[in-house]
Amino acid sequence: MSLPDGLPMAVPVAGLPARVRIHEVGPRDGLQNEKAVVPVEVKAEFIRRLADAGLSTVEATSLVRPEWVPQLADAEQLVPLLKDVPAELPVLVPNQRGLERAMALGVRRIAVFGSATETFARRNLNRSVDESLAMFEPVVARARESAMWVRGYLSMCFGDPWEGPVPVRQVVAVAKRLMDLGCDELSLGDTIGVATPGHVRELLARLGEAGVPADRLAVHFHDTYGQALANTLAALEHGITTVDASAGGLGGCPYAKSATGNLATEDLVWMLDGLGIETGVDLGRLTATSVWMAGHLGRPSPSRTVRALSQKET
Template sequence: MAEHIKIVEVGPRDGLQNEKQFVDTAVKIELVDRLAAAGFQNVEAASFVSPKWVPQMADGAAVMAGIDRRPGTIYSVLAPNLRGFEGALAARADEVVIFGAASEAFSQRNINCSIAESIARFEPVAAAAKEAGMRLRGSISCALGCPYQGETPVAAVVDVAERLLRLGCDEIDVADTIGVGTAAQVGRVLRAVGQVADLGTRVSGHFHDTYGQALANILAALDCGVRIFHSSVAGLGGCPYAKGATGNVATEDVLYLLRGQGLHTGVDLDAVVDIGQWISERIGRPTSSRAGRALALKKA
């Protein structure tokens, strides 16, 4: 039996949050439902942050209220503070996501505080999530590089990972937020993180494809023992605080790669190709997925 790889589909939240034109709530709901039906174990569905900072995610409660929940699917939401957590709890989210940068400069620009201050802010959120019996995931932004200070020191990534683990995080995302990382660098960072967290069960790879390195970085992470990866259907996404950063690696490309490696995801690639074409039409721009384009043309 092929080894199982868990794919966390982040398109509905991380993917859409950077779209300038508001995406209709009904479209977001349908996107989440179609992705869950395609077989994803975990879908990042919404965000409970201030609409002032991320107006695209202002309808998080409505999205969570409208989805058709599938048994066994984890529906995750971003909740950076207690107000956000209260929204996540009311929305019956399965998992709360908190985030801290491994770069001091990015932390200041992104959430207006130091790394230590950001982790301290998450303490009540983490405690509340655990008390409510919810899963808690911690994301390490700029784990491979920062737009303001360059390459991120490996020790800084490990330090944030340890802090998030102490908060009780069930999973830790090592995120290349601006897509500058390379395979050798991924190996160095993940081997170091592996000294404090089990790479096979507790650590995920979250790669953006700005420099076209995301698939190579996934292979490097697989080689280190990572078995959880994030991706975004049609390559949706970006980062509002990192000029030039493109979307997360496209889910279609990741599924095609993993299938070629003989690895099992439980996700229907053909269905994801159709979803990628559909959401690209809805937001008015072509898919960023090369595999998605090629497979869609074959089906036409």
């Protein structure tokens, strides 16, 4: 039986953060796999609606070569449409050319995307882990010199479809090197969704011992095996206060076929609301936004919360 106001009863749990910042990745990570190109005006409206729902960080797009990710080839057209959006709008940049494009657009927040494993680094960036870090070094340095905020993404932190389980020490070593380049924040990616709570706790503990504290980390879970919320709760218990999620559960990874959808932002907000953790997000507005976007994509949202709340409205 659903609750009258469409929200869970808040029952706080001791030891969890009072507030969590949701790093919304739907417009970039969520849409990048879509075969049919979404019109730039729809993308801009999607981002605007997400901000209006209370999301303070919305990753807008990626400044990669158009042939790599055709869905995001309209970045130069999209960014100028977002000047009045009341949110931080970081963009992904792959290299110095991407950074130059970001700076020309007036972007103030960027992200670079690395890998904890050699195979995925080769498949995604056509470089080894060492070569990719060498490529990022001048990008991060120049961005910081220009007073830009820099996020580092580290993919394959728990498992790799070609290499299997990834040793924690290997992830810690690459994560430390990426942070040492000067990144403000590091997002730990469970790219194929194989993490479990104990694995999450172990990685976070070892990162802390290596000098990478929880307040510099974010988590990015995929829900391939239904573990994303359990893993998120384990991360919150460790002190993580930034969680990546994708509106409606959109997305995956175009270079890892076993990477299914991201953690749905609505499912995350439902859990956080139930724990009494502030997010600033209006769940009703967010759900309506995902229903609207699902209409443009021609299929229902995979988010359980979106389905439950939208069915209640009908």
